[in-house]
Amino acid sequence: xxxxxxxxxxxxxxxxxxxxxxxxxxxxxxxxxxxxxxxxxxxxxxxxxxxxxxxxxxxxxxxxxxxxxxxxxxxxxxxxxxxxxxxxxxxxxxxxxxxxxxxxxxxxxxxxxxxxxxxxxxxxxxxxxxxxxxxxxxxxxxxxxxxxxxxxxxxxxxxxxxxxxxxxxxxxxxxxxxxxxxxxxxxxxxxxxxxxxxxxxxxxxxxxxxxxxxxxxxxxxxxxxxxxxxxxxxxxxxxxxxxxxxxxxxxxxxxxxxxxxxxxxxxxxxxxxxxxxxxxxxxxxxxxxxxxxxxxxxxxxxxxxxxxxxxxxxxxxxxxxxxxxxxxxxxxxxxxxxxxxxxxxxxxxxxxxxxxxxxxxxxxxxxxxxxxx
Amino acid sequence: xxxxxxxxxxxxxxxxxxxxxxxxxxxxxxxxxxxxxxxxxxxxxxxxxxxxxxxxxxxxxxxxxxxxxxxxxxxxxxxxxxxxxxxxxxxxxxxxxxxxxxxxxxxxxxxxxxxxxxxxxxxxxxxxxxxxxxxxxxxxxxxxxxxxxxxxxxxxxxxxxxxxxxxxxxxxxxxxxxxxxxxxxxxxxxxxxxxxxxxxxxxxxxxxxxxxxxxxxxxxxxxxxxxxxxxxxxxxxxxxxxxxxxxxxxxxxxxxxxxxxxxxxxxxxxxxxxxxxxxxxxxxxxxxxxxxxxxxxxxxxxxxxxxxxxxxxxxxxxxxxxxxxxxxxxxxxxxxxxxxxxxxxxxxxxxxxxxxxxxxxxxxxxxxxxxxx
Numbered sequence: 240x241x242x243x244x245x246x247x248x249x250x251x252x253x254x255x256x257x258x259x260x261x262x263x264x265x266x267x268x269x270x271x272x273x274x275x276x277x278x279x280x281x282x283x284x285x286x287x288x289x290x291x292x293x294x295x296x297x298x299x300x301x302x303x304x305x306x307x308x309x310x311x312x313x314x315x316x317x318x319x320x321x322x323x324x325x326x327x328x329x330x331x332x333x334x335x336x337x338x339x340x341x342x343x344x345x346x347x348x349x350x351x352x353x354x355x356x357x358x359x360x361x362x363x364x365x366x367x368x369x370x371x372x373x374x375x376x377x378x379x380x381x382x383x384x385x386x387x388x389x390x391x392x393x394x395x396x397x398x399x400x401x402x403x404x405x406x407x408x409x410x411x412x413x414x415x416x417x418x419x420x421x422x423x424x425x426x427x428x429x430x431x432x433x434x435x436x437x438x439x440x441x442x443x444x445x446x447x448x449x450x451x452x453x454x455x456x457x458x459x460x461x462x463x464x465x466x467x468x469x470x471x472x473x474x475x476x477x478x479x480x481x482x483x484x485x486x487x488x489x490x491x492x493x494x495x496x497x498x499x500x501x502x503x504x505x506x507x508x509x510x511x512x513x514x515x516x517x518x519x520x521x522x523x524x525x526x527x528x529x530x531x532x533x534x535x536x537x538x539x540x541x542x543x544x545x546x547x548x549x550x551x552x553x554x555x556x557x558x559x560x561x562x563x564x565x566x567x568x569x570x571x572x573x574x575x576x577x578x579x580x581x582x583x584x585x586x587x588x589x590x591x592x593x594x595x596x597x598x599x600x601x602x603x604x605x606x607x608x609x610x611x612x
Numbered sequence: 613x614x615x616x617x618x619x620x621x622x623x624x625x626x627x628x629x630x631x632x633x634x635x636x637x638x639x640x641x642x643x644x645x646x647x648x649x650x651x652x653x654x655x656x657x658x659x660x661x662x663x664x665x666x667x668x669x670x671x672x673x674x675x676x677x678x679x680x681x682x683x684x685x686x687x688x689x690x691x692x693x694x695x696x697x698x699x700x701x702x703x704x705x706x707x708x709x710x711x712x713x714x715x716x717x718x719x720x721x722x723x724x725x726x727x728x729x730x731x732x733x734x735x736x737x738x739x740x741x742x743x744x745x746x747x748x749x750x751x752x753x754x755x756x757x758x759x760x761x762x763x764x765x766x767x768x769x770x771x772x773x774x775x776x777x778x779x780x781x782x783x784x785x786x787x788x789x790x791x792x793x794x795x796x797x798x799x800x801x802x803x804x805x806x807x808x809x810x811x812x813x814x815x816x817x818x819x820x821x822x823x824x825x826x827x828x829x830x831x832x833x834x835x836x837x838x839x840x841x842x843x844x845x846x847x848x849x850x851x852x853x854x855x856x857x858x859x860x861x862x863x864x865x866x867x868x869x870x871x872x873x874x875x876x877x878x879x880x881x882x883x884x885x886x887x888x889x890x891x892x893x894x895x896x897x898x899x900x901x902x903x904x905x906x907x908x909x910x911x912x913x914x915x916x917x918x919x920x921x922x923x924x925x926x927x928x929x930x931x932x933x934x935x936x937x938x939x940x941x942x943x944x945x946x947x948x949x950x951x952x953x954x955x956x957x958x959x960x961x962x963x964x965x966x967x968x969x970x971x972x973x974x975x976x977x978x979x980x981x982x983x984x985x
Contacts, residue, residue: 263857356860357859414847416839416847417843417845417848417868418839418842418843420848420869421834421842425834428830454802457798458795461795464791466931467933469789474790483898484732486634486637486729487638487726488729488890488891494790494793496791496797499794524867
């Protein structure tokens, strides 16, 4: 790797990768990606730039700061051991955490807004491949991702088998299911219906479709969590000081779970851009490893990269049968792990005590494979 | 039963039941319920009014016309045999198909609109008990309902055990789960956000929150269907003549499943009132057999009415473990049946070949119980 492009440990660097043309033929000139790096700089041997690279792929509303959203997974002595590996994670194109997206400035002036094209998971990956080329990293030790990051990890294995030693694909499927497209497109509809959306060109107005983004998140969050876990926490409890059982229904008299969802909405509203949410949700809708490759199972069957699959037993959004399907069809399948948790899809974030050993097991396999054993 | 209040066979009658006070203390003066009746009038013995009554409870957007929404289940020789039974079904209070609801005229002028109170499932049932009193029906042979109708059937058994010989409770739970409240309150939010909602007082404006109702239905429909069934039908197919994979995301370039959900939305928009949808969705949120009864399991344990439970194995909205929970806790439990279907919650409507024999089995048991065997 080019040492001059290595971000400081735990920090990030914005790296220009030039002009991008999407799978569907649209242009994104002057694309930049924000790259985060994690490595223990106090550990002199091997030098960070000589360590095997673990490329982590973040989920829809994640970003490059893996240590923040995957606590306990990355660091010295952690499963993604920063004494041994150089852990890299780039904010996705279309996102809003430093990489080029709808909220970025357009080279011709103003914000990208509605001029930002539709992107696919493959676009996200081909842009990242360009980043690795700029970084002079010909091959990564492993690519690891969950949810939308899992879709990218899978496409990495299919698109650039020569650049990836092994892949860990977590809580995702070979393609969007119709149910996912349905619930995801409903979220997009709600954002588009917000009067502040302005067709996606709201960035100069000073006020965005915050209401729509919050409503989308409320719906999405219920697909990220297990229904048993949500019920155990909130049941039919009223929110403290409010009475949803009163003589007249009132929006300010809520159940505890409504207040919880409102908090999830507020948290996302304060940290994420609606335009990026729409762009990346649409990318998830476009996810299909079979497109242009003779179908889903044929594409999976040709996968040369040793790939391990992980799912959560109570996942509503990406049900476990989808990971079983990947396992049955991947050409170079090296194992399936199940996270057992009432928490649903978010189990990969929450169940660190299960996720950690799975990462370790995967890296033991990846190390053995790299050593030719 | 009072023969002068018997609707014509397959027809209906609007029956005044007087002033209602809700569980939470609000008044609904001059309440009327629209009663539908199904009986074979060509079969002279016993006379329709002397036949054992089967009281059917419809679901959220259903109505009293059982023969329409439950095809093949009611009629001569059908599981709900109109030669043997008098099948009655009333449109629920708060609905929009003939019974008093937010779209009805208020005795003080104008439409009820926001003056219509919050109602609970128990309110729906106590109002129906008033109807049976007016009809001079002291006791029904069986009460049968699914989904919101199942919640009513369950409350019938708990509230009026002296008036019900047996109950069939289909695809519902002992109380709303937090997940249900979450997804249902999200639907209410979308309707409330429609500019045409006007706080619920839109009836005189000539235009209602049709957009919001449609968006709510899109979301709801995905909870009524199984994800495997939706995926088998639509997968990632584009809608014919549209290209959701194009260079720019456009709302008019849809996946097939989006078009399908749009059709579901349009169908409901043309036949249902948004105010009723909000009122009845809120009633589902309030469903809790344990409220004021020492908790859910204590309430179920005291159930004296012989009750049979039915669920669908792929139900997302009312998962089968909820029917297993009812079965473990009902004081007078007489059986659990599982509908096996990829269709999810709507399986009780769609899988007639399974639902029919379950209804027949239940009525055999109910007949034996009534005969004291």
